[in-house]
Amino acid sequence: xxxxxxxxxxxxxxxxxxxxxxxxxxxxxxxxxxxxxxxxxxxxxxxxxxxxxxxxxxxxxxxxxxxxxxxxxxxxxxxxxxxxxxxxxxxxxxxxxxxxxxxxxxxxxxxxxxxxxxxxxxxxxxxxxxxxxxxxxxxxxxxxxxxxxxxxxxxxxxxxxxxxxxxxxxxxxxxxxxxxxxxxxxxxxxxxxxxxxxxxxxxxxxxxxxxxxxxxxxxxxxxxxxxxxxxxxxxxxxxxxxxxxxxxxxxxxxxxxxxxxxxxxxxxxxxxxxxxxxxx
Amino acid sequence: xxxxxxxxxxxxxxxxxxxxxxxxxxxxxxxxxxxxxxxxxxxxxxxxxxxxxxxxxxxxxxxxxxxxxxxxxxxxxxxxxxxxxxxxxxxxxxxxxxxxxxxxxxxxxxxxxxxxxxxxxxxxxxxxxxxxxxxxxxxxxxxxxxxxxxxxxxxxxxxxxxxxxxxxxxxxxxxxxxxxxxxxxxxxxxxxxxxxxxxxxxxxxxxxxxxxxxxxxxxxxxxxxxxxxxxxxxxxxxxxxxxxxxxxxxxxxxxxxxxxxxxxxxxxxxxxxxxxxxxxxxxxxxxxxxxxxxxxxxxxxxxxxxxxxxxxxxxxxxxxxxxxxxxxxxxxxxxxxxxxxxxxxxxxxxxxxxxxxxxxxxxxxxxxxxxxxxxxxxxxxxxxxxxxxxxxxxxxxxxxxxxxxxxx
Numbered sequence: 001x002x003x004x005x006x007x008x009x010x011x012x013x014x015x016x017x018x019x020x021x022x023x024x025x026x027x028x029x030x031x032x033x034x035x036x037x038x039x040x041x042x043x044x045x046x047x048x049x050x051x052x053x054x055x056x057x058x059x060x061x062x063x064x065x066x067x068x069x070x071x072x073x074x075x076x077x078x079x080x081x082x083x084x085x086x087x088x089x090x091x092x093x094x095x096x097x098x099x100x101x102x103x104x105x106x107x108x109x110x111x112x113x114x115x116x117x118x119x120x121x122x123x124x125x126x127x128x129x130x131x132x133x134x135x136x137x138x139x140x141x142x143x144x145x146x147x148x149x150x151x152x153x154x155x156x157x158x159x160x161x162x163x164x165x166x167x168x169x170x171x172x173x174x175x176x177x178x179x180x181x182x183x184x185x186x187x188x189x190x191x192x193x194x195x196x197x198x199x200x201x202x203x204x205x206x207x208x209x210x211x212x213x214x215x216x217x218x219x220x221x222x223x224x225x226x227x228x229x230x231x232x233x234x235x236x237x238x239x240x241x242x243x244x245x246x247x248x249x250x251x252x253x254x255x256x257x258x259x260x261x262x263x264x265x266x267x268x269x270x271x272x273x274x275x276x277x278x279x280x
Numbered sequence: 281x282x283x284x285x286x287x288x289x290x291x292x293x294x295x296x297x298x299x300x301x302x303x304x305x306x307x308x309x310x311x312x313x314x315x316x317x318x319x320x321x322x323x324x325x326x327x328x329x330x331x332x333x334x335x336x337x338x339x340x341x342x343x344x345x346x347x348x349x350x351x352x353x354x355x356x357x358x359x360x361x362x363x364x365x366x367x368x369x370x371x372x373x374x375x376x377x378x379x380x381x382x383x384x385x386x387x388x389x390x391x392x393x394x395x396x397x398x399x400x401x402x403x404x405x406x407x408x409x410x411x412x413x414x415x416x417x418x419x420x421x422x423x424x425x426x427x428x429x430x431x432x433x434x435x436x437x438x439x440x441x442x443x444x445x446x447x448x449x450x451x452x453x454x455x456x457x458x459x460x461x462x463x464x465x466x467x468x469x470x471x472x473x474x475x476x477x478x479x480x481x482x483x484x485x486x487x488x489x490x491x492x493x494x495x496x497x498x499x500x501x502x503x504x505x506x507x508x509x510x511x512x513x514x515x516x517x518x519x520x521x522x523x524x525x526x527x528x529x530x531x532x533x534x535x536x537x538x539x540x541x542x543x544x545x546x547x548x549x550x551x552x553x554x555x556x557x558x559x560x561x562x563x564x565x566x567x568x569x570x571x572x573x574x575x576x577x578x579x580x581x582x583x584x585x586x587x588x589x590x591x592x593x594x595x596x597x598x599x600x601x602x603x604x605x606x607x608x609x610x611x612x613x614x615x616x617x618x619x620x621x622x623x624x625x626x627x628x629x630x631x632x633x634x635x636x637x638x639x640x641x642x643x644x645x646x647x648x649x650x651x652x653x654x655x656x657x658x659x660x661x662x663x664x665x666x667x668x669x670x671x672x673x674x675x676x677x678x679x680x681x682x683x684x685x686x687x688x
Contacts, residue, residue, distance in 0.1 A: 001457070006364055006373040012317040028407075035404035036388070043392040118384035120364050121407055187307050269314045276296075276366040277307040 011269050022124075022268060029125035036125065037132035055137070059144040062092055067152060080211045082239055086154045090235040091208035093141050094170065098227065099199050100137060101174025104130035105182040106192060113186075116275050123271055124264075127179060131171065138167060149239060157240035166234040169253050173230065176260035183270045187277060206231055226252045285376070286458050286488040287339040287362070292371035293512075294332040294354075294361055295324060302327050320369055331357045333512040336371070337505075341457070344489040346503035346521070348496075348528045353509040355492045359383070359460055362490060380406075380456025380487070382464045382480075386446030391435030395426060395445055398434050402449045416452055423475070424448035444468050451479045459489045496525050496633070496666040522632065522664040529634035529660045530562055532594060537654040543580035544641040544650035547618070549657045550574045553628070558659075567632065567663040567672065571625040575639065578618050583643060585650055586611040589623055590638040591630070596654060598638065599630070599670050613644050629671045632663040 011018045045051045070085030080087040108130040109116070116123070142163075149156050185191035204210065205221040206228055213219045222228055229245035229252060236243030297303035306325060313320055324330070332354040339345050347355040361368050363381060388405040389398045399420055403413045413420075421430055424444040426437075434442055447464065461480065468476070477498075483489075484502070493499055499506060499521065506524035508516040508531070516527045538545075551558045553569040565571065579585045587604040604623055606612050612621070637656040642649050663672070 001377045004364065004375040004379075006361070006368060006375070008320050008367055008369055008371070010314045010317045010319075012315070031409060032404045032407070035401050035410075039388070039390050039393060039397070039401050042397070043390045046392050114384075115387055115405060117365070119381070119387050119405060120379070121405055183311060184308070187304050187311075266315060270311045272365065272367045273307055273310040273314055277303055 012265070018265075018268065022264065025122035026124050026128075029122035029128055032121060032125035033128035033132060036129040037136070040129070040133060041136055055140045056144060059093060059096075059141045063089055063144055063148045066092075067148065070152060083153055086149060086152045086239055087211075087235070088209045089145065089148065089152070090238050091231060093145055094166075094231050094234045095203055095206070095208045095227075097134075097138055097141065097167070098170050098174050098230070101131075101134055101171050102178040102199070103195060104134055105175065105178040106185040106195075109182055109186055110192070113278055116271075117278060123267070127175070127267075131175065134171060145238070154239045156238060159237040159240050159242065162237040163234070166230065166237060169230055169249065169256070170234070172253060172260060173226070173256040176256045176263055179263035179267055180259060182263075183266060183274055186274045202227065207235075226255075284340040285338045286341055287337075287376070287490070288372075288374040289338070289362070290336050290372045292332060292335045292358070292361060292368045292373060293330055294357055294366065294369050295328045296331040296357070297325075298327045298329065322370065330512045332361065332368075334371075335507070335509075335514050337507065337517065339488040339490070339505075341488050342485065343505060344484055344491055344503045346499040346506040346524075347490065347492045347509060348494070348499055348506060348524065349509035350531060352511075354512040355509055356462060358509070359462055359490060359492055363460055375458060377457025378455070379458045379460070380450070380454035380483075381460040381462075382447070382450050383460060383462045385450060385464055386442055389434055389442065389446070392433055394431045395421075395434055395437070396430050399445070399449050402446065403453055406450060406454065408453045412453060420445075420448045420452045423452055423479075425472070440468050440472075444472055447476055451476065451483070454483070456483065456487050459483055459487045461489065461491045461493070463493055463495075496528070497668045500525060500632075500664070500666040520664075522662060522666075525632060525666055526564055526660050526662045529594070529632075530564070532634055532658075534562070534636065534655055534658045536656055538651060539654075540641070540649040540651035542651060543583055544585050545578050546575060546639045546641070546651065546653045546656065547578055548574075548576040549637055549639065551657060551659060562634075562658045562660060564660045564662045565628060567628055567630070567661050568674065569628050571628045573623045573625055573637070573657075575621045575623060576618065577614070577621065577639075577641060579614050579616050579641070580650070581616050583650060584613050584615055584645065585641045586613060586644045587621060587623075588640045588642070589625075590640070591625070592636050592638050592654070593670065594634040594636075596636070596638075599635070611644065628661060629673050630661045631670055631672050632661050632666045634658060634660050 045054055048054060066085040066089045070083060105127050108126040112126050115121070146156065181191055181195075202225070205218070205225050207222065208231060212222050212228075229249040232245060233243035233249055297306055306328070310320065335358055337345060347358065349355055360366050362373060362375070363379065363383075364375075386398075386402060388401045390401065393401070396417070399417060400410060400413055404410070421427055424441075424447070426441055426445060429437065429441065434445070437445070447468075480502070489502075491499070491502055503521055505517075505519045506521050507514050508524050508527050510531055516524050518524050550573070551563060551565070552572045552574070553565045555570070555572070558565065573589065575587065575589070577587065589602040589604060590598045591600040591602070592598050602623060602625060604612050604621060636654070636658045638652070638654045639656055640649060640652045
């Protein structure tokens, strides 16, 4: 018979047991994660006439806006090495994917406060279900973006097969950071308010809608920004070129993987403390 | 047998903080300690109190432990610690086997989705597989009595229907070794409630149950053992359920409320059971004894007054009215001054529980209320079994000779 023991001691005191239960819970949370993700996606679109069409509207409107700006000649940014509309569209969509991945853990936990306070289930399911929803949204964005690239005069080629790699990288970095700040974010709403502020600033020092500055203070900021290689390569592979800063990209992914694992540990060890504070 | 012990709780305590901002700060400190693997501080920090203090028990399969106590006594918190939602601050808990909980019925329901979809979601939140639901969904629908609404969004359900659905999902699917129940049995109408109770009894046969409730009839009919909690402490732990329930009623705060013109007052009300005076603040009287009240009243100058005595339950709802009459059935008129009046109350046929007196004195001609004392002389009625009704009369019945039927 399965025996569970609860004591005041920190779970970190027995790392081996903790690791085993972490992976056991991760395996156990698959079905629940799917179920919750399906619930949220279905419920999101059911109470509307157009249903799932809405999922396409947001990325589509962004795309249409850039196609229009491009064809009307309102924007003329030339030092990007490609039509500016393509530059901005790919940048924006990749950046959106990143912010969604980063916001997801805290949003998922906040949305399930009631469940967390009352029921015992593998908490990883909430994070996983956020990831499933993220892939759903990313899939829709890609369905829009790829035809749009041809429309805007781009020439995607075999590099497209590398795009899933960049998606995984974005998910990895976003989730790692998102999960890292989630425990404190559950206690203090300040964290949730800070995220959009910081992300907005971060977007301007990442080559999302602006080109990389060649020199000066801004160039340094762009260089040390860990999202720069991700966006640069993501965009490059989408439009059919090899990209650059591959070593940096690999290093960043490795670091994100480590951070993700640490965040997971943090999440596991602190969850009961946080639940106590939110139900008290 | 030692291996039959399914829940083992030793010296479990849990502290809470009264103040939100401070609580969040302590939360951060606890997060830091957890991450550094440091032991938690045992002492109470400012504004903290023990919500659960030094609770210990062992529970075997087939046993049902009732946790009773007034709001804020720590019952639900203890249940959360047992369920692993929050960590104990001291002590140790050992849980053997599969845990099922009938808490937070309908968890994860999304109002937009249909009942059928929600059954699957609710089940997966409870850790039950889709396959299991596939096998038993008809049973769930039948139990919840929502056949014709199964594909309707839950938001159009009446509250009773969604509670029934929530209960049915959990109660049909779980097969726990350990069952936690928190005030969820009193759901739906009486027919459904009986169905729930019967289902819980089935589950109880094969599990160890911890049952939190304020419903004393349920406690006495389900529990094999009761812990009475007060301010986080276990103040009584006994297998004599009636004694525990009686103790619980004794924890209630009582206050006397006085209204009226003030031209009369009740000085004193004393009780005697079977002719013996009872001297205690909230005496316990055995069900079935003969009860007598002796009132001392003072009537103001120029008044003639009549007295009326009422026995009220713990919520001050009047149960039994005893107009004070003489042997001819006429109201006794009292003139100015102090009087002592003996009022026989008859056999004590009240259900086990806490009761108080309400004494009203009104002007005999004008009916003006001179005084009305509510919550006077609380007393407890003790019995082994708490019934659902206000009154309990033990009958002496006999089986009549059947006509034409075969005697077994």
